Amino acid sequence: MLGLSAVFLFGLFCFAHANCTNPAVRREWRTLSTDERANWISAVQCLSELPHDPALTPYVNPDDIVSVNASGSYYDDIVYMHMDLNHIIHFTGLFLPFHRWYVQMYENALTEKCGFNGTSPYWNWAADASDVYGSTMFQDFDPVSGLGGWGNLSDDAQVPNGAFSDFKLSYPSYHTLRRNFTLQPYIGLDPTLFTNPYEDANATFTQSEVDKMVNGFVGDYKGFQVYMEGFEGAHGSVHEILGGDLGGTCPNTAPANCTPGPTFSANEPIFWMHHAMVDKVWYDWQTANSANAGIFYGGSVQMIDNATIYAEYPNGGPPMLSLDSVMHADGMFEESTVGDVINTTAGILCYIYE
Ligand SMILES: [Cu+2]
Numbered sequence: 001m002l003g004l005s006a007v008f009l010f011g012l013f014c015f016a017h018a019n020c021t022n023p024a025v026r027r028e029w030r031t032l033s034t035d036e037r038a039n040w041i042s043a044v045q046c047l048s049e050l051p052h053d054p055a056l057t058p059y060v061n062p063d064d065i066v067s068v069n070a071s072g073s074y075y076d077d078i079v080y081m082h083m084d085l086n087h088i089i090h091f092t093g094l095f096l097p098f099h100r101w102y103v104q105m106y107e108n109a110l111t112e113k114c115g116f117n118g119t120s121p122y123w124n125w126a127a128d129a130s131d132v133y134g135s136t137m138f139q140d141f142d143p144v145s146g147l148g149g150w151g152n153l154s155d156d157a158q159v160p161n162g163a164f165s166d167f168k169l170s171y172p173s174y175h176t177l178r179r180n181f182t183l184q185p186y187i188g189l190d191p192t193l194f195t196n197p198y199e200d201a202n203a204t205f206t207q208s209e210v211d212k213m214v215n216g217f218v219g220d221y222k223g224f225q226v227y228m229e230g231f232e233g234a235h236g237s238v239h240e241i242l243g244g245d246l247g248g249t250c251p252n253t254a255p256a257n258c259t260p261g262p263t264f265s266a267n268e269p270i271f272w273m274h275h276a277m278v279d280k281v282w283y284d285w286q287t288a289n290s291a292n293a294g295i296f297y298g299g300s301v302q303m304i305d306n307a308t309i310y311a312e313y314p315n316g317g318p319p320m321l322s323l324d325s326v327m328h329a330d331g332m333f334e335e336s337t338v339g340d341v342i343n344t345t346a347g348i349l350c351y352i353y354e
Contacts, residue, residue, distance in 0.1 A: 020350035024119040026280070027354045029147075029273055030136060036118055038145040041163045044269050046114035048168060050074035057331035058084040064259040065172070072170030074113070078106060079171055081330045083263040088328070090262055092316035093298015095229050096282050097338045098327050099275045104341070104349060105333045106272055119351060122276035125238050129206040132241050133181050137270075147270065151179045156252045157244045164269060171264040175251035178244030179268070185240035185247065186232060192307040193231045201237035209234055214284045219291035222298065226314040228281065238274050239265055246271055280353040283344055294342055296323055 029037070052070050056077045065083045069076065082089070082102070089098040103120055110116035128135035133150070140146030141161040148162020157180035159165050167177040185201055186194040203209075213234070217224035229235045240247050245267035250258035265271055286292050299316025303309045309317075323339030340347040 020345040022350075023345050024351040025354050026119045026122055026276060026351055028124045029121045031354070032118070032121055034142075034145045037121075038163075039116060039118060040110070040121060041145060041147075041269075043110040043114035043116035044075070045163070045167070047078070047109060048073045048075035050113060053077050053332065055331040056080060059328045059330055060084050060086075060088060062087055064261075065263055066255065069170045073168070074109070076170040077332060078109065079169070079264055079266045081332055082266045083171060084330055085328060086261070086263045087302050088300065091229065091302045091304050091310075091314070092300055093225075093296065093321040094300075094325075094327060094338070095298075095315065096225055096279075097296070097341050100279045100282070100344075100349075101327055101336055101341045103272055103275050103279060104351075105329075108333075120276045121273050122280050122353065123270060123273035124280075125205050125234075125274070125277060126207045126210045129202045129209075132202050133183075138179075148177075149179075150181050151244060153180060157249075159244075167269070169245070169264075169267045171267065172258045173251060173253040173255060175253050177268060178249070178251060180243030180247070180249065182241055182243040182247060185237070185243070193304070193310065196232060199232055201241040204232060204237040205234040210281055213281055214288050217285065217292075218289050219295065221292075221295045222315050224282075224285055224292075225298065228278065230314055231310075234281075235278055238277075242268065242270065244268065246274070279344075283353055286343075296321075296338055296342060300325070 050073055052072050053074055056068060058068065058080070061084065068080060085098070088094060107120045123137060128137065137147060138149045141148060143163055146162040148159045148164050151157035151159050156175070157178040159177045159179050164177045169175055169177065183200050183202070184198060186197045186199060189197060191197055213224060213227055217227065227233060239262065243249060246265050248261045248263060248265045250260050299313055299318055299320050301317045303313035303317040321338060323337065323342060325338050326335050327338065329335045336348055341349055343349070344351050
């Protein structure tokens with residue numbers, strides 16, 4: 001009897017620490033059933049109705065963001081982490097591993113706190129690059145399962161329909177979700193960094209651009225990251241073409257010193273599907289060639305003040321990061337290292353992309 005229990009317990013122990021033998025499969029939003037979409041959306045709404053978590057502890061405290069709003073929601077707390085960590089997770093080596101980790105922590109929160117029973121969906125923006133405005137992503141106005149459409153600047157770009165038309169957000173100030181189609185977001189920006197200011201944003205995330213990323217940059221982590229994340233790259237262009245919250249523009253209610261940028265872009269629920277797609281492109285690159293698997297390179301300090309310094313350190317300057325570098329979790333989640341998330345079917349992760 002005792003012996004049997006011991007064997008049973010040992011079996012359970014092994015199971016809990018088993019390797020990733022049955023990975024979850026992440027799928028494209030439009031391949032989900034209506035019920036699956038509604039399940040994801042209702043869990044997202046649930047997080048936005050849960051109270052602020054007092055465990056949230058800003059680590060960087062940059063002076064270009066507002067302070068924590070304790071009357072915000074748990075969803076707002078997750079957004080706040082991204083505001084706080086902005087300068088150490090963008091244009092540094094942490095860009096890809098942090099956002100991979102962040103999407104997984106978000107999925108865990110949906111599952112553990114809000115009854116989500118699926119896996120993180122992704123938005124294959126390459127399939128929509130020819131017509132983002134008319135994409136089916138933004139034509140589903142169902143109040144339970146639809147993402148809703150575009151806002152209008154005359155109404156502060158508030159999303160007027162779909163399940164998120166009353167999605168309440170606290171940062172940088174109280175507002176509801178905003179989306180403002182912006183085909184040419186780079187006009188008027190620093191021309192030494194944005195060297196093609198009249199470029200249409202959607203030209204940067206076509207299927208041929210994705211193919212170039214996935215099949216190129218063999219053994220070149222830095223080159224891959226910089227092509228994806230650098231100025232006028234696919235990552236930023238998807239943010240900017242949606243404008244509004246995903247584009248990090250300031251709502252009308254924002255304080256006068258509101259700084260536009262990537263800080264509160266996780267306000268937009270599509271942020272998670274966009275970053276799952278960014279992660280999928282990284283995953284596809286990692287699996288496209290054995291020289292790409294498990295490699296990592298980048299610095300810890302943003303170097304984007306001018307084109308000269310950026311050219312030398314486009315994914316961060318010294319001190320350099322390694323697989324052992326710890327990613328900050330602002331008290332919200334358990335901390336992980338870069339190495340914990342370098343492989344989607346090892347460490348703390350267990351998923352693949354369809
Ligand atoms: Cu980000």
